[in-house]
Amino acid sequence: MKQTFKSSIFRLSVVLISALGLSAGTPAPKSKAPAGKPNIILIFTDDQRYNTIHALGDAQVITPNLDRLVQQGTTFTHAYNMGAWGGAVCVTSRAMLVTGMTVWDVYKEEKDYSRLFNKQGFWPQQMKKAGYETYMTGKWHVKQKVEDIFDHVVHERPGMPNQTPEGYNRPLSRTDTTWQPWDKKYDGFWEGGTHWTQVVADDAINYIGEASKKDTPFFMYLAFNSPHDPRQAPKRWVDRYPVDDIKLPVSYLDEYPFKEEMGAGKELRDEKLAPFPRTPYAVKKNIQEYYASISYTDEQIGRILEALRKSGKLDNTYIFFTADHGLAVGHHGLMGKQSMFDHSMRPPLIVSGPDIPKNQKRDQNVYLQDIMATALDLAGSTKPAHVYFNSLLPYIKNKNAPSQYPSIYGCYMDRQRMVRTDRYKLIVYPKASKTLLFDLKKDPEEMHDIADLASSKPILKDLKAKLIQQQQEMNDELDLSAYL
Known part of the structure; x- marks a missing residue:
């Protein structure tokens, strides 16, 4: 009798040790009569763009361990965060991830999570119901006491390591070397004496060692703060990226014309990191430090995978x-x-494990928050009614399966709205009374606004209708009637 995909994911006959290529050293020991349910690990970074992995398009960045994960898994090339209700976009993203709720629904829930907590609606609570031992280390940044929903919590971290005045508005010139990524005197990631990225890896390795002695399936939530600023890394990694070799983004601008109206102006903390107007050198220096932080994180991820x-x-x-x-x-x-x-x-989104197709890509539009529903699917658990997002397994099984999201919705406070299809993207800046339209097939860098072209009228009409429909679906109360 032919086995279905859903049941085949639990087979243990596929040995991935040599395929992952994580080490050519001592052979791995045999698992001791593992439980029927698979273990699940989420490796979660902060502020990492979709193409900042060597194997996914950036020839400059050095990421051998993530490259191997790409080679031995399936990558979703068009995964999105739905947006945010405030400047700390990570708060919204993480709230959606651990609840499965959409941006505006979880915004209302966030004011008091007790109802959701009491009905065991958080992701780790659902995993515990499915028979998993749950573990968390690193960044949390969700308004729910983390110890109440995970079995084990080690080194819970705040939203970001402390920045210092010296970390902003820099560099002003090539001689501006006041702040250096490897200098521990400013604390940040170095607070406590060991870089927080290494601490996450150390914690994970310790737990894996303990879990190896048990048959209970485990769920690990490993949340790095890196490569979020302050983008600190050991000097040996910064030196791998000579600043003069760094390529400027194709879409580089000295200043974005709608930065104030879109809510990303001179008063926004993130935007204060580099001088206004931007300079090629300042941007290259920030990219250098961003890449160094990513490579150092990749190194620590390699340690976890080897363990x-x-x-x-x-x-x-x-x-x-x-x-x-x-x-x-x-x-x-x-x-x-x-x-x-x-x-x-x-962001990038990679899935690896038993029966996951190797070195394959899926181009369907998905949300990164689909990971929760996917994990519940793998655990043999039914998705709760409040979870909006969907399992990725149908796409993994069938690369031609249509996306469950014909268009992707995006929002930022009351300053921006977006709808994206496979071909086009509409962006609305209400405070600027501005609508932008991009042909993503011809203009993937989103540099040429075609909203004013006569040929764009039917496209605009279609996308505006889709955005109105999305707003209704997401319980988005922002009135865009004056702009649509």
Whole structure:
């Protein structure tokens, strides 16, 4: 009898040790009679753009461990964060991820999570109901006491390591070397003596060692603060990226003309990191430090994956890798993630594990928050009614499966709205009475607004109708009638 995809994901006959290529050293021990349910690990970075992995399009960045994960898994090339109700975009992204709720619905819930908590609506609570031991280390940044919903919590971190005045408005020139990524005197990621990125890896390795002695399936939520600013990393990684070799983004601008109206102006914390107007050198320096932080994070992820291999649990473990959103770092004259451009909304998303197709890509539009529903699917658990997002497994099974999201919705406070299809993107700036339209097939860098072209009228009409429909679906109360 032919086995279905859903049941085949639980088979343990596929040995991924050599395929992952994580080490050519000591062979991994055999798993000891693993439980029927697979282990699930989320590796979650902060501010990492979709193409900042060497294997996913950026030839400059050095990420050998994430490259191997790409090679041995399936990558979703068009995963999105839905948006945010405030400047700390990560708060909204993470709230959606751990509840499965849409941006405006979880915004209302966030004021008092007790109802959701009492009905065990959080992701780790659902995993515990499914028989999992749950573990968390690193950044949380959700208004729910983390110890109440995970079995084990180690080194819970705040939204970001402390920045210092010296970390902003820099560099002003090539001689401006006051702040250096490896200098521990400003604390930040170095607070406590060990870089927080290494601490996450150390914590994860310790837990994997303990879990290797048990048959209970585990769910690990490993949340790095990096590569969020202050983008600190050991000097050996910064030196791998000579600033003069860094390429400027194709969409580089000295200043974005609608930065104030869109809510990403001179008073926004993220935008203060580099001088106004932007300079090529300042942007290159920030990119250098961004890449160094990503490479150092990749190194620590490699340590986690190697520990998993040695534990004997790898062949029964699914790994999700993503970030809470992207980051501009000089694209369109912006530095942060508070925009509707793909560089700010779109993180990488990789799935690896038993029966996951290797070195394949899926181009369907999805949300990164689909990971929760996917994990519940893998755990054999029914998705709760309040979860809006959907499992990725149908796309993994069938690369031609249509997206469950014919268009992607995006929002930022009351300053920006967006709708995106496979071909076109509409962005609305209500405070500027401005509507932008991009042909993503011809203009993937979103540099040429075609909203005023006569040929764009039917496209605009269609996208405006889609945006109104999305607003209704998302319980978005912003009135755009004057602009649509």
